Amino acid sequence: MPKPMHRSRSMKRLxxxxxxxxxxxxxxxxxxxxxxxxxxxxxxxxxxxSGGRTRRTNSRKFGGVLCGGCTANVIKLGSRVENGEMKLDEISIRQKAYVLQLLAH
Ligand SMILES: [Zn+2]
Structure with a gap:
């Protein structure tokens, strides 16, 4: 049996x-x-x-969570919903969570 410290899955086995x-x-x-x-x-x-807690990230909306393309799509969909051109039901479920966050602000 391996030592308890080696039973963690964050340890690579070679x-x-x-x-x-x-x-x-x-x-x-x-x-x-x-x-x-x-x-x-x-x-x-x-x-x-590299870096854990102090790792640098970008400071735009959803920085460190969404990529640039997806952020652009979410902002686009958010403005469409705000202007009444689109309904929330027409947005995919993954994007909807972030559109709702955007509209809450
Ligand atoms: Zn993405």
Whole structure:
């Protein structure tokens, strides 16, 4: 049984064969993953790859949550709903959450 500290899934397991032919498992801390867009799932631009709590992000609306294209779409849909050109029911459920956030402000 591995040590409790090695049972975490944030530890990468590397299978290695020693010179004596023994199979051993080496553990490494997994690298933090890049943040992704909450709608389309693409990797977000303009965010540093390193750093945890102090990681830099962009300061626009939905910065660090949505990618630029999806933010533009959400703002477009938000103004259409505000002007009565579109109904909330016509928007996909993922975009709707952010359109509602936009309209609440
Ligand atoms: Zn996106």
């Amino acid at each position: 299978k290695r064969v020693t010179r004596t032919g023994k199979n051993v498992i080496h553990y490494r801390r997994a690298k933090p993953s890049m943040p992704h867009c909450a709608i389309c799932g693409s990797e977000l631009n303009g965010i540093s790859s």
